[in-house]
Amino acid sequence: MSSPDGTAPPDRPDGTASDETEPKIEDLVHEDAGPTPQFGGLASEHAEHEAAQQPAEVMTESGVEAAGTKATTETGGKLELGPVGHLGDRLFGGLARGSGGLVVLIVAFVGIFLLALAIPALIDDKSSFLFSRIWEPGGDEPRFGIAALFYTTVISSIIAMLIAVPIAIGVALFVTYYAPKRLAAPVAHAVDLLAAVPSIIYGLWGILFFAPILRPVINGLSSALGWIPLFEKPPGDNVGVVFTASVVLAIMILPVVTAISREIFAQTPISHREGALALGATRWEMIRLSVLPYGRSGVVSASMLGLGRALGETVAVLIILSVPNGNDPWNSSIFAGGETFASKIANNAAEFDSPEKTGAYIAAGLVLFVVTFLVNSAARIIVDRSTPGAKRPRRNRRAGAATEGASA
Amino acid sequence: MAKRIEVSGLNVYYGDFKAVEDVSMTVEPRSVTAFIGPSGCGKSTFLRTLNRMHEVIPGARVEGKVMLDQQDLYGNGVDPVAVRRVVGMVFQRPNPFPTMSIFDNVASGLKLNGVKDRKKLTEVVESSLKGANLWNEVKDRLDKPGAGLSGGQQQRLCIARAIAVEPEVILMDEPCSALDPISTLAIEDLIEKLKDRFTVVIVTHNMQQAARVSDQTAFFNLAATGKPGRLIEMAPTKQIFSNPGEKATEDYITGRFG
Numbered sequence: 001m002s003s004p005d006g007t008a009p010p011d012r013p014d015g016t017a018s019d020e021t022e023p024k025i026e027d028l029v030h031e032d033a034g035p036t037p038q039f040g041g042l043a044s045e046h047a048e049h050e051a052a053q054q055p056a057e058v059m060t061e062s063g064v065e066a067a068g069t070k071a072t073t074e075t076g077g078k079l080e081l082g083p084v085g086h087l088g089d090r091l092f093g094g095l096a097r098g099s100g101g102l103v104v105l106i107v108a109f110v111g112i113f114l115l116a117l118a119i120p121a122l123i124d125d126k127s128s129f130l131f132s133r134i135w136e137p138g139g140d141e142p143r144f145g146i147a148a149l150f151y152t153t154v155i156s157s158i159i160a161m162l163i164a165v166p167i168a169i170g171v172a173l174f175v176t177y178y179a180p181k182r183l184a185a186p187v188a189h190a191v192d193l194l195a196a197v198p199s200i201i202y203g204l205w206g207i208l209f210f211a212p213i214l215r216p217v218i219n220g221l222s223s224a225l226g227w228i229p230l231f232e233k234p235p236g237d238n239v240g241v242v243f244t245a246s247v248v249l250a251i252m253i254l255p256v257v258t259a260i261s262r263e264i265f266a267q268t269p270i271s272h273r274e275g276a277l278a279l280g281a282t283r284w285e286m287i288r289l290s291v292l293p294y295g296r297s298g299v300v301s302a303s304m305l306g307l308g309r310a311l312g313e314t315v316a317v318l319i320i321l322s323v324p325n326g327n328d329p330w331n332s333s334i335f336a337g338g339e340t341f342a343s344k345i346a347n348n349a350a351e352f353d354s355p356e357k358t359g360a361y362i363a364a365g366l367v368l369f370v371v372t373f374l375v376n377s378a379a380r381i382i383v384d385r386s387t388p389g390a391k392r393p394r395r396n397r398r399a400g401a402a403t404e405g406a407s408a
Numbered sequence: 409m410a411k412r413i414e415v416s417g418l419n420v421y422y423g424d425f426k427a428v429e430d431v432s433m434t435v436e437p438r439s440v441t442a443f444i445g446p447s448g449c450g451k452s453t454f455l456r457t458l459n460r461m462h463e464v465i466p467g468a469r470v471e472g473k474v475m476l477d478q479q480d481l482y483g484n485g486v487d488p489v490a491v492r493r494v495v496g497m498v499f500q501r502p503n504p505f506p507t508m509s510i511f512d513n514v515a516s517g518l519k520l521n522g523v524k525d526r527k528k529l530t531e532v533v534e535s536s537l538k539g540a541n542l543w544n545e546v547k548d549r550l551d552k553p554g555a556g557l558s559g560g561q562q563q564r565l566c567i568a569r570a571i572a573v574e575p576e577v578i579l580m581d582e583p584c585s586a587l588d589p590i591s592t593l594a595i596e597d598l599i600e601k602l603k604d605r606f607t608v609v610i611v612t613h614n615m616q617q618a619a620r621v622s623d624q625t626a627f628f629n630l631a632a633t634g635k636p637g638r639l640i641e642m643a644p645t646k647q648i649f650s651n652p653g654e655k656a657t658e659d660y661i662t663g664r665f666g
Contacts, residue, residue, distance in 0.1 A: 181466075270464075275503040275566070278461060279517040279573065280493030289516060293507040 114366040121359025129363065133330050135344070137360030138351075144360045146367055148330055152338035153368070156242050156317070157310035159334065160249035164257055165303045167250075172261035173287060188262065195255035203319030206248035211239035211320070218243060222335055233335040240322035242334040248316055253306035260305065264298030265291050297382055304379030308372050314342035323347065341368035410437035410607045411477040411576040413458060418472035419636075420453050420462065427453050429636035431472075433626060435577075440599055440608045442618035442645065445628035446660070450637025451611050454628070455579050458609065459495035460488040476576065493521065496570035500582040502562030504554035504569070510537075511550040513565055517573035532572050539605075540568035541598050560591020567598060571606070578602060580610040584617065596621050615661055619649050627657045 124142050127134055132145020171191055175184045218241070222233035272290035281289055322337035324330075331338075339347065345361050352358040413435040420428040428450035435441045443451040456462040457470050460481065474481040481491050504513045514533045515523075523529060533550070537543040542564040546557070554565050563583060570578055580599070584592040599621045602608050612618050618625050626642040641654045652658045 269503075271499060271501050271503040272505065274461065274464060274497075274499060275505065275569075276516075277464060278459065278492055278497035278499070279520060279569065280489050280491075281520055282489050285520055289505060293505065296507075 111369075114362055114369060117355070117359050118363035118366050119359075121356050122363050124356060125360070135360075138354055138357040142356055142360065144363075146341070146364055149339060149341050149344055149364060150367065150371075151332065152242060152321075153311055153340040153342075153371075155334060156246045156249060156338075156340060157307050159243065159246035160253060160310045161303055161307045163247060163250035164254045164306055165299070168254055168257035168261055168302070168306075169299060171254075171258045172265050173291070175258075175262055176265045177283065177287060177291065191255050191258045193255075194251065195259075199252065199313060199316045200319070202248055202252055203316035206244060206316060206320045207240060210248060211244045214244050214247060215239055218335055229332055230334055232333045234331055234333060238322055238337060240320055240337055242321065242336065242338050245317050245320045245340075246334070248320060249310045249313055252313060252316065253309050256309060257299075257302045257306040260302035261295065261299050264295040264302075268294045297385070301379040301383040304375055304382070308375045308379070311340075311372050311375065312342055312368065314346050318343040318346050341365065410605065412437050413577060413607065413609075414473075414475040415458075416473045416475075418454070418457065418470060418474065420450065420457055420470050421468065422465065423467040426636040428457075429638050431639045433639060433642050435607060435609055436624065437607045438603055438605070439623040440603050440610060440621050441624045441626065442622035443609070443611045443626050443628060444613075444615055444618050444660070445637070445640075446630070447613070448637070449628040449630050451626075451628040452581050453637070454639075455581055455609060455611050456497075458577070458579055459492050459497055461492070461497060463488055493517075493573060494575050495577045495579060496573065496575035497579045497581065498563070498566050498570055498583050501586050502559055502566050504557075504562050504565050506553065506555040508554060509551045510546050510554050510557070510565060513554040514568045514572050517569060521573060533568075536568040536572040537565075539571050539601075540564045541594060541601070542568055558591070560587050560594055563587060563591065563595060564598065567595075567602075571602070575606065577607040577609065580608065582611050582613060585613060592617070615649075619645060625649070627652075627654070627660065629656050629660070 121137070121142070122129055125144060126141050127143040127145055129145050131147050132143065133148040135144045135148070136142065137144045171187070175188045175191075179187060215237075218233065218239070221243075222231050225231040226233060268291045272294060273286055276286040276289040317340050321339060321343055323339055324337045341364050345365055348361060352361065415434075416432045418428065418431045419426060431454055443455060445451050453462060458474060458481075462468040462470070470482065472482075476494070480486070481495075504510075505516060508516065511533055514536050515529045518529060518532055523532075534543065534547075537546060542561060545561060546552075546565075554562065557565060563586075567578075567583075584595050587595065596617065599608060599610065603623075610618075610622065622645045624642060625645045625648040627640045627648065628637050629640045630637050640656050641648070641652065643653065647653075648657060649661060652661065658664075
């Protein structure tokens with residue numbers, strides 16, 4: 001656990017160090033700013049500084065004395081330097097610690113709950129939990145595995161990400177560098193609004209309105225790429241397929257990916273952009289030379305966060321995906337129906353009648369929890385490692401300055 | 409490879425605010441021209457109009473003419489991108505592309521111009537780094553990121569990047585103000601060398617620097633806060649620092665104000 005207290009000290013010296021060097025450079029510039037000797041000016045500045053500091057010290061001393069007259073009379077002129085604690089400090093500190101601890105506790109309890117209920121069911125499982133595609137929990141011989149669920153969950157989310165990320169990058173670049181100001185804000189708000197639409201609406205809209213529109217796309221893709229099993233269209237006119245769910249998921253994760261990309265693109269330092277423009281870069285070349293390299297890690301982590309959302313999305317997927325008939329052979333095509341972890345659990349919530357059955361679903365939920373957790377952690381690690389302007393380049397700069405000083 | 413700049417009656421506006429008023433001057437080829445003046449007097453703004461970099465700021469516009477050997481930089485059909493390919497610029501803070509290697513930084517301008525031949529790129533990178541007095545320090549680590557160099561080396565890398573495309577003019581906007589004195593000296597030596605090949609225009613707050621490196625000096629000043637900046641006087645550097653024509657110039661260079 002890295003508390004704010006733990007992280008602050010390494011940052012603070014950095015800040016002060018750079019603050020100290022800045023004025024020094026300025027001083028140097030000022031010092032030789034004119035042919036006339038300026039030492040007099042500098043000296044008087046110092047004098048002023050001291051003069052300004054002294055009254056301040058006197059004032060604080062007298063202030064302390066005035067506040068603690070009782071203490072001074074008792075200790076005979078000694079300053080009161082004991083701990084300064086106020087009720088507000090303790091109260092707020094306690095609240096903050098409590099809140100921090102509570103969050104960790106909740107996460108731990110969710111994990112423990114999932115494990116405690118899943119483990120007995122997993123022990124009774126008569127087939128391979130990770131590699132079996134059968135799902136027949138309950139009864140004397142429970143057999144269940146997550147392979148099919150895992151496949152559908154991951155493939156639908158990855159396709160959603162592949163569709164959403166390029167569009168998100170395009171929208172983010174349009175809003176930050178192409179659109180005139182009065183157009184940029186409405187477009188950005190419109191994309192943000194997509195995040196405010198409840199997922200049940202996406203589900204209904206997706207299956208009733210959008211799926212029929214997608215049918216020609218599905219037919220076209222399958223006739224062109226049908227020789228790949230992934231794109232092989234099973235007979236029938238089913239539109240509640242993984243591909244439809246993916247496209248709707250893409251729309252659902254578009255706002256979060258766009259918002260983060262937009263923020264990071266807008267933060268590209270003007271000096272980087274001017275560097276490119278001064279070389280005679282066009283707007284696209286400027287974006288390619290300065291904005292995209294600067295924003296790359298942000299876009300990657302935004303995509304991962306979007307992926308995390310897509311993995312866990314329940315209601316929209318539940319409504320769109322048609323559950324395959326139990327007798328049909330399993331189909332790996334994205335133009336077939338299927339079930340994700342979340343939609344499987346939600347679909348069968350009515351079946352949680354025996355602990356064995358419930359345990360099987362909870363075990364599936366646990367896998368989803370772990371996968372989502374891993375994806376989010378990966379996003380976080382990427383962000384931490386390569387946040388623009390992070391510690392690494394700064395340290396390099398200082399090391400470089402040191403070597404140059406030495407070589408000179 | 410060096411051209412004369414003739415500016416006549418130039419006004420610069422940011423929206424409704426007039427930042428620079430009625431500047432006319434001639435910048436001679438293969439020479440160093442320094443712009444000096446107090447902060448906010450419009451010298452950097454004026455410098456940026458010489459390669460249309462001021463247009464990066466929304467609402468900025470100019471009136472008047474900037475001629476580069478008979479060609480009007482603000483004429484009809486002139487693309488600012490094309491202008492910047494012949495009038496290069498070096499900024500106050502070194503700004504190499506942080507994710508690129510030293511080699512790619514220098515080659516970036518050529519690549520923008522469509523040069524793909526590896527041999528040609530290697531040649532130009534070497535000659536540009538030599539031209540920027542940086543070759544000996546970086547020749548063994550051309551594939552390392554440019555951001556790993558010291559501030560002074562980064563600034564020389566930026567100069568190498570600017571001269572790699574063989575511009576007609578190089579503009580420098582306070583190129584040493586973020587550097588230590590030793591790095592500053594290296595840049596000043598370099599400016600001396602650059603004027604053999606290029607027209608160099610430099611904005612500086614450091615009057616000794618202007619005196620050391622420039623052939624011509626232009627002094628800019630404001631009539632009052634909120635008023636536009638003006639060119640007060642432009643003359644050979646020696647004359648400006650020994651026998652300025654205007655009282656304001658004398659006051660400024662002797663440190664009586666600004």
